[in-house]
Amino acid sequence: MSDASPHRLRIAGAIDFASSPESTPVTIPSHVGHYIDGAHVEGQQEGRFDNVNPSNEEVLCTVASANDAEVDQAVRAARAAFDGPWGAMSGADRGKYLYRIARRLQERAREMAVLESRDNGKPIRETRDFDVPTAAAHFFYYAGWADKLDYVMPGRKARPVGVCGQVIPWNFPLLMAAWKLAPALAAGNTCVLKPAESTPLSAWALAEIIHEAQLPPGVVNIVNGAGATGAAIVGHSDIDKVAFTGSTPVGRIILRQIADSNKRATMELGGKGAHIVFADAPLDQAVEGVINGIFFNQGHVCCAGSRLLVEESIAEDFLGRLRRRIEALRIGDPLDKNTDIGAINSAEQFATVQKYIGIAQEEGAELWQGCANEPPSNGFWVKPTLLTGVSQTDRVVREEIFGPVLAVLTFRTPEEALKKANNSEFGLSAGIWSGNQARIFEVAHALNAGVVWANGYNLFDPTSPFGGIRHSGFGREGGIHGLYPYLRLEA
Amino acid sequence: MRLSVEKTLKMYVGGKFIRSESGRVTKTQSSDGSTMYAAHASRKDLRDSVGVNRKAQGGWAGRTAYNRGQILYRLAEMMEGRVGGFPTTDADRIAAIDRAVHHAGWTDKITAVLSSLNPVGGAYVNYSMIRGMGVIVAIPHPEDGLVGLVESACQILVMSNAGTLLIPTEMAELGAAFAECLHTSDLPGGALNILTGDVEALLGEADKHDDIDALLVSNGAVPKAAWSASKEQGARVLRRLVMSGRAAQPAGPETFAKLCEVKTVWMSAAPEVPAGRVSY
Numbered sequence: 001m002s003d004a005s006p007h008r009l010r011i012a013g014a015i016d017f018a019s020s021p022e023s024t025p026v027t028i029p030s031h032v033g034h035y036i037d038g039a040h041v042e043g044q045q046e047g048r049f050d051n052v053n054p055s056n057e058e059v060l061c062t063v064a065s066a067n068d069a070e071v072d073q074a075v076r077a078a079r080a081a082f083d084g085p086w087g088a089m090s091g092a093d094r095g096k097y098l099y100r101i102a103r104r105l106q107e108r109a110r111e112m113a114v115l116e117s118r119d120n121g122k123p124i125r126e127t128r129d130f131d132v133p134t135a136a137a138h139f140f141y142y143a144g145w146a147d148k149l150d151y152v153m154p155g156r157k158a159r160p161v162g163v164c165g166q167v168i169p170w171n172f173p174l175l176m177a178a179w180k181l182a183p184a185l186a187a188g189n190t191c192v193l194k195p196a197e198s199t200p201l202s203a204w205a206l207a208e209i210i211h212e213a214q215l216p217p218g219v220v221n222i223v224n225g226a227g228a229t230g231a232a233i234v235g236h237s238d239i240d241k242v243a244f245t246g247s248t249p250v251g252r253i254i255l256r257q258i259a260d261s262n263k264r265a266t267m268e269l270g271g272k273g274a275h276i277v278f279a280d281a282p283l284d285q286a287v288e289g290v291i292n293g294i295f296f297n298q299g300h301v302c303c304a305g306s307r308l309l310v311e312e313s314i315a316e317d318f319l320g321r322l323r324r325r326i327e328a329l330r331i332g333d334p335l336d337k338n339t340d341i342g343a344i345n346s347a348e349q350f351a352t353v354q355k356y357i358g359i360a361q362e363e364g365a366e367l368w369q370g371c372a373n374e375p376p377s378n379g380f381w382v383k384p385t386l387l388t389g390v391s392q393t394d395r396v397v398r399e400e401i402f403g404p405v406l407a408v409l410t411f412r413t414p415e416e417a418l419k420k421a422n423n424s425e426f427g428l429s430a431g432i433w434s435g436n437q438a439r440i441f442e443v444a445h446a447l448n449a450g451v452v453w454a455n456g457y458n459l460f461d462p463t464s465p466f467g468g469i470r471h472s473g474f475g476r477e478g479g480i481h482g483l484y485p486y487l488r489l490e491a
Numbered sequence: 492m493r494l495s496v497e498k499t500l501k502m503y504v505g506g507k508f509i510r511s512e513s514g515r516v517t518k519t520q521s522s523d524g525s526t527m528y529a530a531h532a533s534r535k536d537l538r539d540s541v542g543v544n545r546k547a548q549g550g551w552a553g554r555t556a557y558n559r560g561q562i563l564y565r566l567a568e569m570m571e572g573r574v575g576g577f578p579t580t581d582a583d584r585i586a587a588i589d590r591a592v593h594h595a596g597w598t599d600k601i602t603a604v605l606s607s608l609n610p611v612g613g614a615y616v617n618y619s620m621i622r623g624m625g626v627i628v629a630i631p632h633p634e635d636g637l638v639g640l641v642e643s644a645c646q647i648l649v650m651s652n653a654g655t656l657l658i659p660t661e662m663a664e665l666g667a668a669f670a671e672c673l674h675t676s677d678l679p680g681g682a683l684n685i686l687t688g689d690v691e692a693l694l695g696e697a698d699k700h701d702d703i704d705a706l707l708v709s710n711g712a713v714p715k716a717a718w719s720a721s722k723e724q725g726a727r728v729l730r731r732l733v734m735s736g737r738a739a740q741p742a743g744p745e746t747f748a749k750l751c752e753v754k755t756v757w758m759s760a761a762p763e764v765p766a767g768r769v770s771y
Contacts, residue, residue, distance in 0.1 A: 153743075153744055153745050153748075154604055154744060155743060155744075156743065156744075156745055248729070251726075251729070252726045252727065252729070253726075255722065255723075255725070255726035255729075256723050256726045258722075259719050259720075259722035259723035259726065260719040260722075260723075267729065269729070440758070440759070441758070444756050444758065445756070449754070450752065450753070450754060450755065451754075451755045451756075451757075452754070452755070452756045452757065453757045454615075454756065454757060454758050454759045455759035456613075456615065456757055456759060459611070459613060459615070459757055461609065461611035461612055461613070461617070463609040463610050463611055463617070464609040464611050464617050464619070464755055464757070465607070465609070465619045465753055465755050466755065467753070469752045469754075470729060471728070471729050472729075473729060474729065474731055476619075476753050476755075479607055479609050479619060479755075480607050481607065481619060481753050484745075484748060489745035491740065491743070
């Protein structure tokens with residue numbers, strides 16, 4: 001935590017930071033294929049694409065694109081493992097495999113962090129302190145459930161669902177893989193996982209760890225590719241359950257695709273989180289919270305606090321503090337330990353964020369961008385952005401931007417704050433800052449969101465169920481509720 | 492021989508017995524073989540009913556869990572008092588009344604079963620609690636008779652939802668008798684509505700509606716193609732689609748878990764606001 005007083009910040013801005021790159025060596029393969037039936041395979045030649053480091057636009061490796069036949073191979077392997085060794089295994093032994101994975105992840109944590117940072121563009125500080133340890137913690141948490149499944153639902157026997165098709169996004173590549181695989185495996189299912197096309201590296205390393213842990217072949221299959229590969233997994237007739245994290249429009253496509261089947265689904269989709277700051281909040285801490293809410297991971301967070309609702313009486317003061325704090329954020333080399341703001345993940349996402357900044361200006365918003373330094377010339381960079389003078393009906397207030405762009409609105413009464421916060425078709429997350437505990441309870445419980453943070457934001461824990469309501473999707477990940485989607489609970 | 496008075500059965504919406512706004516009725520037979528007519532719900536009736544549900548849901552969910560249980564038990568009492576009035580078998584009557592008693596006991600207990608206190612790292616009290624989904628349109632299985640109606644109604648009401656049951660014309664007499672019990676049970680108007688008519692057509696209208704949170708269908712109550720269509724249409728608004736078991740067994744917590752939303756709250760629990768995991 002830093003002192004947010006203007007005095008300290010001026011000094012911070014006056015001193016040049018010496019770069020402090022994370023130097024742990026990593027091996028990046030020249031080509032990333034698939035991990036099917038316990039073996040790394042190169043994948044077909046056709047459709048291979050380049051994986052670009054978003055912080056310098058250099059090609060990291062080529063990536064295979066699985067076709068229907070390769071996906072079918074992976075699903076068959078998963079089915080055979082489910083009908084074979086994995087299905088027959090005791091919960092205790094399944095748990096021990098998951099513990100092994102968790103431990104190996106911890107042991108290779110620094111390497112995983114560097115890999116993730118280079119692949120995704122996010123700051124090493126985040127991959128090192130958040131992505132990797134939280135992923136390992138997720139495996140540890142669900143490992144312990146594997147032999148306790150009959151305690152999940154009173155009076156019900158717990159049985160696995162079968163073969164799970166899991167499609168994950170690029171914003172937290174390793175963590176999302178952990179969120180998907182850990183509960184599914186603990187529950188006794190087998191998996192076919194597709195990493196996002198722009199971030200295959202940490203899943204590739206995770207496949208190595210899974211291989212080292214000697215999981216029976218076919219229990220976890222990882223296939224790379226873009227939308228068509230995802231559609232092949234989701235649409236495969238032998239998939240029992242689909243788990244998707246990504247955008248709401250893609251979630252709708254998947255739901256339509258599986259409508260005529262008995263496949264189960266969980267959907268972790270988009271959001272437009274409201275972050276409410278009351279006048280009685282501890283303001284400097286609220287500033288940190290708001291920054292953590294929207295600029296964490298460059299705003300590539302489904303639950304990002306992308307709508308700031310600040311009480312009118314303190315709005316000017318608060319925005320002043322917020323701007324001063326933003327002006328101390330360092331943007332640039334994701335591998336530099338001093339970096340606060342990394343690269344936008346891809347050229348496509350950079351274009352999306354720029355498009356919304358353009359829309360904001362057309363809608364009459366006042367645009368403010370700040371940072372402690374200028375971003376590098378290569379790579380995809382967006383400085384932390386504030387949009388003021390916006391209204392409820394503006395697209396930049398209603399639609400998910402998925403970038404470091406914060407829309408600022410004000411309110412006068414708690415009722416108005418609630419009304420504005422709940423005026424969204426999404427319902428994933430919300431935050432409240434206040435020193436009045438009774439008010440926090442009242443507002444927290446009245447917010448229409450799957451997750452509410454009081455005096456905090458973007459906090460995650462494997463024990464804590466996460467997921468949305470309304471257009472933010474359904475199903476929970478984390479905690480005991482995260483097991484429900486992966487179990488048949490029978491009398 | 493006396494000329495009988497032919498009855499027209501009404502539907503139950505917002506605590507009132509209503510005719511279809513279209514005026515349409517369908518000829519059917521009462522359980523004693525005499526001719527009767529049943530209101531035939533239109534698309535607008537469905538829309539009105541769902542609108543009434545939406546208005547009523549907050550009030551129903553805002554009641555104490557104890558009070559909701561009292562009202563469902565009162566429903567059982569009202570059914571017991573009219574036990575001879577249900578055009579169904581004795582076994583169905585008894586099962587239905589006992590089912591209402593069973594579910595009445597869930598209202599103040601299911602929260603404890605499906606909620607959790609999560610031991611997160613950090614100075615937060617972290618809890619996941621259940622909340623009603625909102626408005627549910629439900630289709631009981633016609634072959635499940637009265638117990639099917641009670642089961643669907645209670646699945647909606649136990650979880651603090653409001654909803655509309657869609658039943659076929661042939662069940663209108665049973666539905667009307669059940670509605671009279673709902674009406675005298677202190678259930679707030681609009682918490683549960685009953686529409687009669689062409690169930691599949693009404694489901695098709697529900698599919699087009701954007702303000703229904705969930706569809707709840709008893710296994711086999713609608714053809715598979717209709718259910719697939721509901722799923723496909725539901726994707727537009729990320730609607731929850733729940734297929735529950737037949738009414739022979741009462742819904743348990745695993746079914747209730749599909750009829751609520753889990754909300755996780757990270758409640759700050761320290762006088763000093765704690766720092767996040769990743770601090771700037």
